[in-house]
Amino acid sequence: MEILVCVKRVPDTSENEIEINSDGNDIERDDLVYSVNEWDNYAVEEAIQIVDKVGGSVTVVTVGDDESEEVLRREMAMGANNGLLLTDDAFEGSDGKGIATILKAAVEKGNYDLIMTGAQADEGAAQVGGMLAALMDYPYASLVNLIEPGDGKLKVGREIEGGNQEMNEIELPCVLSIQTGINEPRYVGIRGIRKVASVDIPELGAGDLGMDAGAVGADAAKVKRLDYFVPDMGEGAEMLEGSTEEIIEKLIEYLKAKGGLK
């Protein structure tokens, strides 16, 4: 099975405090720790496991700048066979549909049976996979937490409310968005990264992809972020301060009053 996994380089929210810059038009990006979008690691791991079972190859693709190459290399160190960097000044400022349009051009240049994305990324929109599927006229399933390969089709489980799982059969080629917990992504050590450090990763721009650059990028975007801001949090929590002893003393008083100690 030929599998394409779409990945994204994002600020690691578990490693950073996200601050908004003084102009309010972006977050403070100096000193941010970036990593592969967490969901994407599960998608790549799943792709590798499927290929281990049924044969084929895994290609990882991203839309980004030169710095995005590092996340492709990381996923190749996990075991993805090929990397593909889609990069062009014309791609900058694309909205979700723009990104899906760029990915569609890359999909059409290959011969993929299965395309995967993470269920969501840093913007929390969970939109590119579903848009790409519709643009390709492929069937789509989101929030997938189980995949069983079959003949020309897959059995997939979707995570739905209440911890329940919705089972579907989906024809290939298709697009799936992958939920965390579907597997345990393998650890990537520094040695693994070194091994793929000099592997060639092709870079493709709008011209290479044979696409109309005017259909993507900031000018084509119909959904635009105006600014970032810190919302009015209302009252928020009463923050307990002082020495640890003082904090614990106050907390225990609260717990006693609210029925938090039996």
Add this chain to the structure above:
Amino acid sequence: MAEVFAYIKHADGVAEDSALELIVAAKKIAPDAPVTAVITGSGADLDKVCNEMAAIYNAVWKIDNAALAYPNAEVVRKALVNTLPGDSIVLLPHDTFGMDLGPGLSIKMDSTFVADIVEIEGTDGGTLKIVRQEFSGMASAHVTCDISGGTVLNIRPGVYQPDESKAGGEVVDKSGDAGDLSVKRTFIEVVEAEAGDVDITKSEILVSVGRGIEDEDNVEIVFDLAKAMGADVSCSRPIVDAKWLEKSRQVGTSGQTVKPKVYMAMGISGSFQHLGGIKGNPFIVAVNKNAKAPIFQVADVGIEADILEFIPELTEAIEGL
């Protein structure tokens, strides 16, 4: 102005809470425009929901087809694309169904899409201004969306209070417009979650642990605290993903809905999916080393601390009472 539609989710003949929230969201976009409920399904259950919604919405479009008996997003998408006007404003709940349907629906309607909207500020001509959250809720953003050619808007569940006002519309049967509903994804069944050894939905006190616990070996300190308090242990999604605790202990929209008196959120950032599983207005204590964690917005009492240091000290203090 284009017509405004709200997609009504329902099960067993009962509309979900989002049915009453989406009409409120619709009024924020177009205060005076009529809002039509569009409801897909099959048989008597569908009729029951349609009649219920007709009392609330200005009109109800019913799409009855055996292929729509279970809401497979691929089938629903076809039915909506075939039925709705091309420049419609379509509202969906941003839940596991809305996430499945919305992005592809917007492409097939040749309209725009915005996911997980937490606030609608209003329209200026053909431009809608809304608020979203990014970076796990750590930053909010104003976003504009061109709705002049139609749009699909996924509204976060629970951000609007249900509207109890009544409009009293008619049910219009649009089943004949649904057209070809053949798709390449077939629904098989829903596999119900397995019950665990503890039923956290009945717990009065929960000590809930999140990513801040860092390592499987550290989970023990959470059980020690719970024991001292007479509480049960629950958790957030990353702990289940890492397989450190069983799925039945997960609080959130994709896990259990809990109604304790006291909820101790330990090292939990507080994603909306997690908070969606906490009901009944408990007293929430949040301990997190990140002062910007969204959990502090909803907690009653907050402590900025590393749980790995704080929990053992708290346990010892409670044991000494």
